[in-house]
Amino acid sequence: MxxxxxxxxxxxxxxxxxxxxxxxxxxxxARPSGGSVDxxxxxxxxxxxxxxxxxxxxxxxxxxxxxxxxxxxxxxxxxxxxxxxxxxxxxxxxxxxxxxxxxxxxxxxxxxxxxxxxxxxxxxxxxxxxxSAELAALILGGRAFRTSYGGDPDGGLDYALAAVAAAERGASQRMRAWTNAVASEMYSSTGDEQGFRASMEDARTLLSGPMDDERWGGIAWFDLSKADAYEGSDLVRLGRPADALPSLNQAIEKLPPEMLRHRCTAYVCRAEAHAGANDVEAACEDGHAALDLVAQVQHRGTLDRVTELHRRLRTHKTAGTRSLGEHVIDTRTLLKTTGSPA
Structure with a gap:
């Protein structure tokens, strides 16, 4: 195969x-005969x-x-x-x-x-x-995002809970924490606040314990700063934008500078929170920050979210919304010229 x-x-x-x-x-x-590798x-x-x-x-x-x-x-x-x-x-x-x-x-x-x-x-x-419990949990967690944001949030939750179960069968502590954070996001996407809070609490509890990071098979990193970003994003999805802002503020303050993708998604989440709280200028400012990072890492999902955000805000017809609309077009053009679909 x-x-x-x-x-x-x-x-x-x-x-x-x-x-x-x-x-x-x-x-x-380079050995032409093959055989055992050391x-x-x-x-x-x-x-x-x-x-x-x-x-x-x-x-x-x-x-x-x-x-x-x-x-x-x-x-x-x-x-x-x-x-x-x-x-x-x-x-x-x-x-x-x-x-x-x-x-x-x-x-x-x-x-x-x-x-x-x-x-x-x-x-x-x-x-x-x-x-491998570690790898099964990783792949199932990825499937949760793919399924939920492909239009099936209940299916995404199914994959997330399967990822949690797989991780509990022997994955690293950090992988177990990450799968619970994924579950929190999937719960929030289905409108289940109780499920979101329970999963987020489990993720934070796991992160506070001893780590075995030599076993971490995940992508990039997951720590408390990223947990803050998950929590803020979840609250936005649950229609609680004002409640989301403290977590997102903390995430953006604590996420390491080199975590460009994670900062990118945190900025777009905070932009959506500001928009939900009717702070149009703050939403535009964070939208610009997210697009600046999209240009560096080519995160199409964030570009799509800022595009949708601008469409919600453009009826305000302010200098800020016009500028954000221009930035969306410029970023979309940039990604096309670099070979990334936009």
Whole structure:
């Protein structure tokens, strides 16, 4: 299945992935006879993959998707099914993590749902094959977003609760916290405030305990500052914009500067909260801040939300709403010129 779905067709991409390895690892990968790969090479590949997953915080989507795909191709070329069990599972974990990264970028940033689904299917199949609670939780959480914002919030909640259950079967503490935050968002999307509050409380409780971050297989990071952003966003969805502002203010204040995507979504959430509280100028100001970050990371989902926000506000016919409308058009044009669908 792996070779049918992801062939080694992109020789240039595979060559670039190999070039990123150390000389010793390159020598291992380049052997024409195949055979067993050493532990050091697999460890190096996993370390590179972890750095790419962290890069989600700030790298443009159109640049990071090919990198994730090339890493997946490289792992396939090492013939994981022919390796000893411990190396096989590690290579397959790397493939699933790269598939999850590509899926999130394609779905939420680039709007290519068909390809995103293919990567998610591959990642989930691998997670089941190697019985990884961490990876199953990660993929199911991604499916929750894909399903809910594809028009089926109840289906999104189903996936989120499945992600929580999978994480409870042995995922890292931070992954368990993240899946509860995802569930809080899905509950809020269905209008269930009690479910939102219970899940958010569980996420915060888990974050306050001891961590085992060497096991974290997620994308980018999840901490209390991001939990604040989830809480504020959830309250906006529940129609409580004034209540959402303190959490969003705190998130924007505490999110590290390099977490550009997370700051991007926090700004658009706060813009929506300001709009809901009838503060048009503050909403426009945060809309501009979100678009500035969209131009850097190519987060199409945020562009769509700012576009919708502007359409709600443009009846006010202020200088601020006109300026935001121009910024939306400029950003959409910019993303087209950089190869990102807009």
């Amino acid at each position: 792996l070779r049918r779905t992801f062939t080694l067709g992109s020789l240039a991409g595979l060559t670039a992935a190999v070039a990123g390895l150390s000389p010793d690892a390159r020598a291992q990968v 532990q050091a090479t697999v460890d190096e590949l996993r370390s590179i993959g972890a750095s790419y997953r962290r890069s989600y915080k700030s790298f443009p989507a159109s640049s990071l998707v090919p990198v994730a795909h090339h890493q997946l191709q490289l792992a396939v070329s090492l013939r994981p099914k022919d390796q000893p069990a411990h190396l096989r599972n590690s290579l397959l974990e790397h493939m699933a993590e790269m598939a999850a990264l590509a899926a999130v970028l394609l779905s939420l940033d680039l709007g290519d749902q068909g390809q995103a689904d293919a990567y998610m299917d591959l990642g989930y199949q691998i997670a089941k094959e190697i019985d």
